[in-house]
Amino acid sequence: MDLLIYSPDIVMQGTVDCFTSLRWRRRYFEPGEFELHCAATTDNLALLAPGNIIHRIDRREAGIIEGVSVSENNGTExxxxxxxFGSCLLCQRIITPTINYTGTVEDGMRKVVSDNAITARPVDRLTLGATQGYAETCTFQATGKNVQTTLTALAKASGLGYIARLDVPNRRWAFEVYKRADKSVTQTAGPYVLFSDEFGNITGPQYTYNEQAFKNYAYVAGEGEGSARMIVEVDQTGGEPRRELWVDARDLQKGELTDAQYQAQLTQRGLEKLAEAARAESFEAAAVDTANFEYLTDWNLGDIVSFEKWGLLLNQRITEVEEVYENSVVTITPVCGTPLPETLDLGDDV
Known part of the structure; x- marks a missing residue:
């Protein structure tokens, strides 16, 4: 595998064609990450400089080098x-001035990027890619929020993914929203994808479940004081026992909005916070390509697939795929569902 190295202004610098290890971690709702180990030759030290871009022609993602370390061990440097990956560029901007938006999620995400990283305070070489016309809708108000964090909240609440794709011929990063298919065993629209012992396509499976931070009913409090404070309730119990969450949304201002428009924005905030407070349930395993299910051909990051093991059947979206290339061995590990967050967040205080 050749790794093509570009400068920050997307000019070819050279190629790294020999490395000891590469971890390429793709994510659907937020930027992925990578880690590369190779010999500290003069050429590699010059190529692998902070800010340079690592591009693989076999993947849509490209990585921006943010950290570099050099070490010597037993005479080997x-x-x-x-x-x-490239969408991390969007963490460099906040939303200002305030955006009041009602429409499709895709257009809303594109507006957040365009208003804060392209038409105003442009991120170098960032553009909008083609629109896909996805039907999911939202209503939101945002100001002072990080652009990337906002995109991730909208993505998780809607099931859409996003990427800043490296467009080498035009020397640009193209921001695009995308959506993958439901390929679980419960759907009948097309072929399904099932990871199970029966198909012999998983090794080293691991299942986790934690509902400590799970909430399914939100009280979203907007502007106002005491009994005059506007509060909307968002119910996602679906017949389950209620687990309540308080969301302080005082930052959302009514302004010239009608009551209905303002309530819709508060509801959107509640949906986003409940998405963050979902059950942590995930299944991960090293995937083995078989004649039935081949990575990138039959399944990919963002697809909803099925995992079956230990009497459990989990039909959820592949939110991460970690690719590891080491010692001529390739390991592909999909993560399906909602992993337990590294930092437990029990929601907003009153």
Missing amino acids: EITVTGR
């Missing part, structure tokens, strides 16, 4: 570079 090694360089390690780390970073995130």
Whole structure:
């Protein structure tokens, strides 16, 4: 595998064609990350500089080098570079001035990017890619929020993914929203994808479940004081016992909005917070390509698939895929569902 190295202004610098290890971690709702280990040669030290771009022609993502370390062990010098994929550029901007939006989620995400990283305070070489016309809708108000964090909240609430794709011929990053298919065993629109012992396509499976931070009913409090404060309730119990969450949304201002428009924005905030407070349930395993289910051909990041093991059947979206290339061995590990967050967040205080 050749890794093509570009400068920050997307000019070809050279190729890294020999490395000891590459971890390429793709994510659907937020930027992925990578870690590369290779010999600390003069050429590699020059190529793998902070800000340079690692591009693989076999993947849509490209990585921006953010960390570099060089070490020596038993006479062997090694360089390690780390970073995130191109959409991490959007963490460099906040939303200002305030956006009041009602419409499709895709157009809303594009507006957040355009208003804060392209038409105003442009991120170098960032553009909008083609629109796909997805039907999911939302209503939101945002100001002072990080652009990337906002995109991730909208993505998780709607099931859409996003990417900043490296467009080498035009020397640009193209921001695009995308959506993958439901390929679980419960759908009948097309072929299903099932990871199970029966199909012999998983090794080292691991299942986790935690509902400590799970909430399914939100009280979203907007502007006002005491009994005059506007509060909407968002019910996602679906017949389950209620687990309540308080969301302080005082930052959302009514202004010239009608009551209905303002309530819709509060409801959207509630949906986003409940998405963050979902059950942590995930299944991950090293995937083995078979004649039935081949990575990138039959299944990909963002697809909803089925995992079956230990009497459990989990039909959920593949939110991460970790690719590891080491010692001529390739390991592909999909993560299906909602992993337990690294930092437990029990929601907003009153």
